[in-house]
Amino acid sequence: MIHDVGGPSAIVSLFSGNGGARQQAHGWICMSAEDTMIQDFKDRMKKQGFEGLKNEIILRELCAGCGACSAVCPRDIVEYGPDGLPRLKGGAECVPCGLCAIHCPRSFLDTEEVERSLFRGEKDELGYHIRILSARAKDPELQGSVQDGGVVSAILKHAFGDKSIDGAVVCLGDERFIGSPFLAKNWEDAKRASKSKYNLSPNLVALRQARQERLERLALVGLPCHLAAFRKLEFYGPKSVTQRVAFTVGIFCSENFCERLMAEFLPARGIDPLKITKLNIKGLFRVEAGGQLHEIPLPQMNSVVNPGCLPCRDFTAEFADISVGAVGSPDGWCTVIARTPTGDAILKSLLDEGALETGELTKPKTLRRMSLSKKKRGNLKLIEIMSREAALPFRSVELPAEEKGEEK
Ligand SMILES: Cc1cc2nc3c(=O)[nH]c(=O)nc-3n(C[C@H](O)[C@H](O)[C@H](O)COP(=O)(O)OP(=O)(O)OC[C@H]3O[C@@H](n4cnc5c(N)ncnc54)[C@H](O)[C@@H]3O)c2cc1C
Ligand code: SF4
Ligand code: SF4
Ligand code: SF4
Numbered sequence: 001m002i003h004d005v006g007g008p009s010a011i012v013s014l015f016s017g018n019g020g021a022r023q024q025a026h027g028w029i030c031m032s033a034e035d036t037m038i039q040d041f042k043d044r045m046k047k048q049g050f051e052g053l054k055n056e057i058i059l060r061e062l063c064a065g066c067g068a069c070s071a072v073c074p075r076d077i078v079e080y081g082p083d084g085l086p087r088l089k090g091g092a093e094c095v096p097c098g099l100c101a102i103h104c105p106r107s108f109l110d111t112e113e114v115e116r117s118l119f120r121g122e123k124d125e126l127g128y129h130i131r132i133l134s135a136r137a138k139d140p141e142l143q144g145s146v147q148d149g150g151v152v153s154a155i156l157k158h159a160f161g162d163k164s165i166d167g168a169v170v171c172l173g174d175e176r177f178i179g180s181p182f183l184a185k186n187w188e189d190a191k192r193a194s195k196s197k198y199n200l201s202p203n204l205v206a207l208r209q210a211r212q213e214r215l216e217r218l219a220l221v222g223l224p225c226h227l228a229a230f231r232k233l234e235f236y237g238p239k240s241v242t243q244r245v246a247f248t249v250g251i252f253c254s255e256n257f258c259e260r261l262m263a264e265f266l267p268a269r270g271i272d273p274l275k276i277t278k279l280n281i282k283g284l285f286r287v288e289a290g291g292q293l294h295e296i297p298l299p300q301m302n303s304v305v306n307p308g309c310l311p312c313r314d315f316t317a318e319f320a321d322i323s324v325g326a327v328g329s330p331d332g333w334c335t336v337i338a339r340t341p342t343g344d345a346i347l348k349s350l351l352d353e354g355a356l357e358t359g360e361l362t363k364p365k366t367l368r369r370m371s372l373s374k375k376k377r378g379n380l381k382l383i384e385i386m387s388r389e390a391a392l393p394f395r396s397v398e399l400p401a402e403e404k405g406e407e408k
Contacts, residue, residue: 042102049096050078050088053104058085060385061307062106064225065256067181067202068233069100071241076208082259084200084306103237105229106308114231114319118340125372127318130344132337132364134329135356147195147280148326149334152221152249154355155322155346159219160187165246167215169222171201176262176273181206185215198257198279200306204229207241217246223253224314231319247342250317252325252335254281254374261304269294282326311385313378315371322346328367333359335367 045052057063069086070078077092078100088094101107119128126132136149139157146153159165170193172182179197183206184190203222210218220230227250234242257265262273266287275290285301287294317323322343328335338344350356361367 038108041107042098045096045098045101045107047096047098048101049094049098050100051094052096052098053086053101056101057104057106062311062385063308064106064229064312065200065202065306065308066105066222066225066229067204067206068103068105068229068237070202071204071207072099072103072233072237074099080200080202080205084202084259086202103229103233105225105232109228109232110235114235117235118231118319123318125368125375126316126337127314128339130338130341131347132328132335132361133347134333134359134361135336135351136333136359138355138357141191142194145191145194147278149329149332150194151324151334151336151356152251153191153194154350155249155324156184156190156219156221157187158350158353158355159247159346160190165217165219167210167213167217167244168219169203169206169210171197171203171221173197177276177279178259178262178273183209183213183215196251196279198261198281198285199259200256204233207244210244211240215244218244220245220248221251222248222317222320223251223256224317224319225253225312226250227317227319228314247321247346248319250320250323252316252323252327253312254315254370255298255309255312256306257301257304258306261301265301265304269296282331311378311381313375315374316367327370328361328363330359330362335361 045056048055053069063085065080065084065086067080070076070080074097075092075095077089077094078086079089081087086100115123115128121128121130135151137143137146137151137154139150139154142150142153142157156165156168156170160168166185168184168190170182170184170190171179172193173179173195177197178199179201181201181203182189182193184193203220203226207218207220220226222230227248230242230245230248234245266273271287271289271294273289276287278286278288280286281298284295284297287296316325316337318339320343321338321340323337323339324334326334336347338347351358
């Protein structure tokens with residue numbers, strides 16, 4: 001059994017610490033389930049508590065800001081700072097139980113086992129999928145108020161409408177377009193949370209609120225890291241945290257940014273965050289503010305990328321029931337990937353009811369290329385992390401041929 005962190009897609013091969021046996025793996029913390037290292041890690045975290053999470057994950061710049069550590073904390077003492085990273089609530093005392101670190105998706109995760117439980121068939125560079133198509137919402141209410149083709153919003157509107165959900169975990173933006181986790185309890189709530197926010201939003205914390213408010217059936221909308229965290233919790237974690245989620249909608253993600261984007265980076269370029277009406281990544285970072293369009297080349301934004309995004313290898317939210325993004329489709333449309341029978345049934349239902357218009361996937365090669373290049377970038381970062389973090393539970397890493405830049 002192979003363990004890893006941060007999402008699917010087997011590309012890195014490691015020699016794990018378990019007697020040096022060679023294993024194919026998916027990520028940067030790789031070990032067999034039987035490996036004493038997992039047990040050692042758990043034992044250490046149970047003694048060190050939040051301090052362990054801080055030292056192993058946060059200070060090593062591995063944190064994706066997913067919200068899982070707060071969602072599982074039995075004392076509810078983990079909050080998120082303006083940087084989107086976890087910290088202890090002021091004055092709170094951690095009586096170490098280790099659950100935050102043990103359930104962090106960036107500590108360990110057996111992706112193969114999780115994938116086996118979720119998917120059927122073969123996987124490729126887009127993960128497992130039943131069907132892929134291009135679509136946009138037909139509903140006039142959604143035109144202009146959504147990010148791309150409005151498929152995520154259409155899914156939520158449909159699910160609230162037929163009462164298949166009574167809540168949705170989404171990301172609501174404030175007046176500066178900074179997003180935070182939000183538990184929508186009806187379509188009007190969910191509609192307010194449409195459009196993309198380019199900061200870490202620990203969406204999984206809203207699962208605690210859903211439990212407290214006794215909501216029964218939720219949709220969880222999230223980036224690939226949210227979905228990896230959710231699946232780890234679903235697979236190994238307390239069922240009370242995950243059992244209310246009826247389906248998951250993943251959104252594509254190339255990278256995300258830290259709080260300096262709004263606090264310094266955009267203001268330094270004459271952009272007032274209070275005037276932003278839309279942010280988008282379309283080859284460039286595009287900011288619509290005060291009636292003007294500003295386009296910033298992505299390489300110029302390296303200084304404000306969240307460091308925990310660099311080792312991330314999942315572009316298309318491969319752990320979702322249904323994934324939605326823009327790449328691959330024309331402007332104003334979404335690329336939709338139904339992965340599980342649940343996701344495919346949702347898509348079928350929207351199509352049968354005429355809620356979606358379908359079109360041609362115009363750039364399938366670009367979609368696959370972007371997915372592969374994110375895996376490659378993430379792998380290279382993993383190698384770098386492994387080479388400097390001697391204390392992490394693995395010994396060496398070797399990239400297969402195609403990862404060294406050779407054509408298959
Ligand atoms: C940080 C980030 C990076 C992205 N990078 C790419 C990319 O490189 N290529 C690409 O094709 N697509 C990317 N996307 C996805 C794209 O922007 C759209 O979300 C997607 O195409 C769905 O469009 P839609 O019209 O259906 O969205 P909508 O109907 O407007 O719904 C968007 C949903 O996303 C949720 N959401 C918004 N921001 C966040 C956030 N920060 N964290 C979690 N949930 C959030 C909202 O709550 C809403 O439910 C990215 C999105 C984000 C947030
Ligand atoms: S009490 Fe909360 S913060 Fe402390 S170790 Fe447990 S989960 Fe982590
Ligand atoms: S990746 Fe998620 S669970 Fe891990 S430390 Fe960051 S917010 Fe917490
Ligand atoms: S790149 Fe996107 S999916 Fe990956 S950790 Fe960053 S925000 Fe999450």
